[in-house]
Amino acid sequence: MTAQIPSSPLASPWVASWYRDSIDPGVAIQPGDCPPLAGEVRADVCVIGGGVTGCSAALHLAERGYSVVLLEAAEIGHGASGRSGGQILPGLGTDIATVEQTLGLARAREVWEMSREAVRLTAELIDRHAIPCELAWGYLHAAVRPRHVRELLAFRDRLARDYDYRALDWLAGDALRAHVVTDAYPGALFESEGGHLHPLNYTLGLARAARRAGAAIHQGSPAVEIRRGKPASVVTPGGRVTADFVVMGTNAFQNGLIPELSGRIMRAANYIIATEPLSVAQAERVLPRNDALSDANFVLDYYRLSADRRLLYGGEVSYTGREPRGLQARMDAKIAGLFPVLRGVRIDYRWGGEVAITLNRAPDFGRLDDNLYYAQGYSGHGMALAGLAGRLMAESVAGQSERFDVFAAMPHRRFPGGERLRTPLLLLATTFYKLRDRL
Secondary structure (H helix, E strand, C coil): CECCCCCCCCCCCHHHCCCHHHCCCCCCCCCCCCCCCCEEEEEEEEEECCCHHHHHHHHHHHHCCCCEEEECCCCCCCCHHHCCCCEECCCCCCCHHHHHHHHCHHHHHHHHHHHHHHHHHHHHHHHHCCCCCCCEEEEEEEECCHHHHHHHHHHHHHHHHHHCCCCEEEECHHHHHCCCCCCCCCEEEEEEEEEECCHHHHHHHHHHHHHHCCCEEECCCCCCEEECCCCEEEEECCEEEEEEEEEECCHHHCCCCCHHHCCCCEEEEEEEEEECCCCHHHHHCCCCCCCEEEECCCCCCEEEECCCCCEEEEEEEECCCCCCCCHHHHHHHHHHHHCHHHCCCCEEEEEEEEEEECCCCCCEEEEECCCEEEEECCCCCHHHHHHHHHHHHHHHHCCCCHHHHHHHCCCCCCCCCHHHHHHHHHHHHHHHHHHHHCC
């Protein structure tokens, strides 16, 4: 099947990203390090996609002794892995109750524990490979409406009772203001196992580690065709990789390479702004303990401080390929409403990035033809989970598929409406939830 490789209309220009302008020299890719693929090569495994999923898979496979070729259409971390809010926390993009209803409590407990493993793995990889990515701990799930308070408390109690998870503490009043200095939230769950990092430096650090372990990485090498079989072949504009296994880590950029997966994810753009660096006094009147925060709305907002004390504020969504009208002005107003001390602070950066969402918001893992693996559809919750997906696919290639199969057992349906109606129907549903967020 030959894929179409369209331009990426949903994302703002790459240069606009603060992450792109703050790459650490220790993980920066130098000219010649990852040249485009030229000619034909043979490998045990061909990995497609240079985000966290692909770089983690390449690293774990190379460490197991496999010969690995990774193909990235643009630059390492060009997609959501290098553009996201950088939050890392346990769980999935859907409530654990969805997993429990589908797979049963025992399997749901396995999924939950593996999501915690994903966070630990992130920290372990950062430490083991000395990745300079500003890892910090502390996460707030903030209620906006009174019903959110009830929902968050029920979530905390359910996880403690059924999953023995006790890293969530309820904060309100002065206890909450010690973490976030605003009167906007009636309460929040503080999660000690959650945190945040510089996502692009982290992804580049994984790529550096994979190269050191022996993986060959080729930027500017989009996969335009997968010729399935044993072995399989992956064709790029400049060459071809023949491999016993293919690992797909393309997420929102699958672009029709695998017909069976078409319609199982929707691409959506999310947007982030970065302020000018704040003073120490300003930062202490925003997030004095350097936590990350997201609110409990369906179309949620999220924010954190960077290492140089910029407020990185994310939110809004687009399914149409157009940046929402008045985006920067709306975000500016939200920041000023939350934190009057920041009224008038300059916005230095604004950028977008594409995520892939599934119909049930649970990640979509699976295998086809016994030698083609994929992980996609993290639904905005992939910063830690994508690293685990890479590890699980490496385990499965090596014949240890039990853990991968727990995730692969989650059933997934195509979005309704076909190619023409899929996006309008999703827009309609999102509008409903936006209205509900206001109640």
